[in-house]
Amino acid sequence: MSLGSRIRQLRKERKMTLVDLAGEQITKGMLSLIENDKSKPSMETLNYIAKKLNVSIGYLTQEGDEEWTKNVLENRDFYSSFxxxxxxxxxxxxxxxxxxxxxxxxxxxxxxxxxxxxxxxxxxxxxxxxxxxxxxxxxxxxxxxxxxxxxxxxxxxxxxxxxxxxxxxxxxxxxxxxxxxxxxxxxxxxxxxxxxxxxxxxxxxxxxxxxxxxxxxxxxxxxxxxxxxxxxxxxxxxxxxxxxxxxxxxxxxxxxxxxxxxxxxxxxxxxxxxxxxxxxYVLVKDKEKHVALYEDYINRMKKVYQNNPDEILGRSFFKAILEVEHTYFKGEYRKVIEMYDDGMYLRTTAQHPVDRILMAIRSCVYPLSLHYSGEKEKAIKAFTKIESTIDDIKDSVFATEFYMIGDIIFEKQNDSH
Structure with a gap:
């Protein structure tokens, strides 16, 4: 927004006429030229206009387009965590x-x-x-x-x-x-x-x-x-x-x-x-109990989203994850394989290292399902692909469960699942 346009907008917002703003210090014609960017005001005139409009000179002379900037930032995509x-x-x-x-x-x-x-x-x-x-x-x-x-x-x-x-x-x-x-x-x-x-x-x-x-x-x-x-x-x-x-x-x-x-x-x-x-998160002791917990958890999430219809960012992200994990804990491994998608656990936004490791751990329901379904080569390949997403933090203590899962997939230990 130009200087003239900003002055005109502020004048109209304050329900002032050209005569009201011009006062006794400048003429109505001069103010009209300034508002139409056909004349640049002196610092003395600019100071006078700013005081009449009750704003700072800095506010009047700021560069850029306020309305455009505001409209761009109103896009909800700027505030998504996913x-x-x-x-x-x-x-x-x-x-x-x-x-x-x-x-x-x-x-x-x-x-x-x-x-x-x-x-x-x-x-x-x-x-x-x-x-x-x-x-x-x-x-x-x-x-x-x-x-x-x-x-x-x-x-x-x-x-x-x-x-x-x-x-x-x-x-x-x-x-x-x-x-x-x-x-x-x-x-x-x-x-x-x-x-x-x-x-x-x-x-x-x-x-x-x-x-x-x-x-x-x-x-x-x-x-x-x-x-x-x-x-x-x-x-x-x-x-x-x-x-x-x-x-x-x-x-x-x-x-x-x-x-x-x-x-x-x-x-x-x-x-x-x-x-x-x-x-x-995956190698839980009591899978039947976890199935019940997930069912309650999914119902709680539904209520949250029903009560907050305008706050739906992330719904599709979490919904897909919860459904595939719930299916895994029920032991329906073939169905997990059908439901899983490589991008399901990956956000394009950055995550804290612990969050990234947790997403890698939880996504291991897929290679584990392949392993338990007898597709062991595919399981190893899938696990290795997930591992690459945390390559920079794979030595963290938080990756403990991830590598316990790796031992199962690479058959370095027995597991009764």
Whole structure:
């Protein structure tokens, strides 16, 4: 939107005539020329118009098209956890970069572009958008957003699955980020949560210590934003490493949390409330019990989606997964083979390393079904293909069950399934 168009739009929004806005300092004719972009106002005139409209000069002179930027960001595909709008970015945004408004909404769109280039592993281009965002916040005196942008920049590296780089990038900004905790206690909690989760790919001792510290901060600030996820992840870790005491603490934390913080999302995140943090997702001991749990889980999910018809992102993703896993636990292996699709467990959006490993583990219902159906060569091939999706994190402790499944498929141990 041009300067003249913005002035005219604001004048009309305030139900002012040309005469009202012109006042005694400029003529109606001069204002008309300015609004039609046929004359550029002096700084003195611009300052006068801004005061009359009760906005800053910076707001009047910002570049780009506010309406276009706002409309682009209203597309729900930008907020999906299951897909990234590559086509929209390439067909609508990149050819119209001059339309990106230089305001807070424009910075949101720049963040989308940064993620796009992280996906493409074009880090120099992504970094240029990080710089644009920081420069904008600094130019309008919002230094706290400049600091928070450093956290967002590190998080953006997750989309290229460069977890180790993201961790050290975050450490480089630690002092500056935490210097703002006096003004914004949330930034401290955000920082330690992100640091702890990224540490999964770097140092498990740091992962454990930082997430436990973050949980203590949750109590201190009475802000339980990450409490659920932290306890689920830590509990899973303790379950895999045999630390039963700490595992029980995390399970109790989740059960107590759900008593006071029940949300719809929890209905689709926990299969068994009596055992909220499972250690095994596929190699379960009691398959009949798991069949019943899945049936209840599927019914709970249906209710959630019925009660929230506008929040359907991910429904098809989860529905397909649940149906194939439910079929597997019923022992209908041939049907699993027919239902399964290679892309079923893969998101185009980046996932945290633990999430990626869990999706790989759960997708093993397919090679296991092939194995139990006697198609052992196909089972090995399918398992190897899944393994390639977690090649960068396959040595993680969280991959324990995955390789236990591999031992079954490669017949390195006996299993009665």
């Amino acid at each position: 897909s990234f709008p590559f086509e929209i970015v390439e067909q609508e945004v990149l050819p119209n970069l001059d339309k990106v408004a230089q305001n807070l909404k424009g910075m949101e769109l720049y963040h989308v572009l940064r993620i796009y280039y992280r996906y493409k592993k074009n880090h120099s281009q992504a970094d240029s958008y990080s710089q644009k965002i920081s420069n904008f916040y600094r130019s309008i005196g919002m230094e706290h957003l400049v600091v928070r942008e450093k956290l967002d920049d590190a998080i953006s590296l997750m989309f290229s699955q460069d977890y180790t780089e993201a961790f050290y990038h975050l450490l480089d900004s630690e002092e500056e980020i935490l210097s703002f905790k006096e003004y914004d206690s949330r930034i401290e909690l955000d920082y330690y949560y992100v640091k702890g989760m990224f540490a999964v790919s770097v140092d498990m001792e740091t992962f454990e210590n930082v997430l436990n510290w973050s949980i203590k901060l949750s109590y201190k600030h009475e802000n339980f934003k990450y409490f659920f996820t932290e306890n689920i992840t830590l509990g899973y870790y303790y379950g895999l490493t045999g630390n039963q005491a700490q595992y029980n603490i995390c399970c109790n934390n989740i059960q107590n949390y759900l008593k006071f913080n029940r949300q719809d999302r929890h209905e689709i995140e926990i299969i068994d409330e009596n055992n909220p943090i499972p250690t095994f």
